[in-house]
Amino acid sequence: MPHPIAPQDRHDAFPAEPTGTAVLLLAGSSGRVEAERADLLxxxxxxxxxxxxxxxxxQRPAPHEVPIELFAEQLDLLRAEADRVVIFGTSFGAEAALTTASLVPVDGVIAVAPSSVVWAGAADGAWSSHWTHGGVPLPCVGFDPDWAPDSEPPSFCPLYASSLLRFPEDAAAARIRVEDIAGDVLLVAGGDDLVWPAVDFAHSIERDRAAAGLRTTVVTHPDAGHRLLLPGEAPAAGGIRMARGGTPEADAALGTAAWPEVLRMLANP
Known part of the structure; x- marks a missing residue:
């Protein structure tokens, strides 16, 4: 069945001088519509x-059994109006972008603070995969039940790391098949990400694609956190209460370093 996006749940930004590239832009766990970034791009x-x-x-009330078809349908609509399509996601949105691109054709992926595996999410007290495809939940990694936060606000990076070690078979089954992404892939990650180990995830994705003979561009900054600031963007507020790491200056430095690669992805070669 189709998965239409209501007008209040989307923001369309149109260029004065089109390159022929269309972008589907996905936020993370904040659930926001990234209107400012859409206008920037x-x-x-x-x-x-x-x-x-x-x-x-x-829509689903939480990142829990969200159909990949929702993203695929939007990509189809954009492809009808453009020469090429790129999917750009951050955090859970990066997980969605990479998973979608492994299942349906895209010309490029920009994944900020990416994950190399599919994670579990909860809704109404029930745990399942973040994503479904064809109505079936995708394999996912659950969480280490013995973990407890040791900071306030909590840093969840140790939880994600310990969960991968606790459930290695699930992690192997939940690995995103990035070698099936035919398009270009740009990964952007901060070394001080306190949400999850994004740099480790990025390098894992890079290795998996390299083993398949595919090139991946990775941009990192040792002091940046989970959130990226592209040139001209202001620091975001809100979202789930957690430690994200970085500083506005370091997050902006990561954005400045990534910006030429983002522009390359937006161009129409």
Whole structure:
């Protein structure tokens, strides 16, 4: 069945001078519509659709069994209006972007604070995969039940790391098949990410693609956190209460380093 996006759950940004590239833009666990970033990318020539993918009208209430078809359908709509399509996601949105691109054709993926595996999510007290495909939950990694936070606000990076070690068979089954992504892949990660080990995830993705003879661009900064600041962006507020690491200066430095690669992905070679 189709998965339409209600008008209040999307933001379309159109360029004055189109490059022919369209971008599907996905936020992470904040559930926001990334309107500011969409406008920034449109100023560089891309047609951009930013969407809310959970918590919106007719959508799943949380990142829990969200259908990959929701993203695939939006990519199809954008492809009808552009020469090429790119999916750009952050955090859980990066997980969605990479998973979607491993299952349906795209010309490029930009994954900020990515994950190399599919994770579990909860809704109404029930745990299952973040994603479904064809109505079936994708294999996922659950969480270490013995972990407890030791900081306030909590840093969840140790939880994700310990869960991978606790459930290695699940981690292997839940690995995103990034070698099936035919398009270009750009990964951006901060070395001070306190949400999850994004740099480790990025290098794991890079290795898996290299083993398949595929090139991946990885941009990191040792002091940046979970959130990226592209040139001209202001620090974001809100979202789930947690330690994210980094500083506005370091997050902006990561964004400055990544910006030429983002522009390359938006161009139409």
């Amino acid at each position: 449109a100023a560089q020539g891309a047609q951009v659709r930013a969407i809310r993918w959970f918590g919106g009208e007719g």
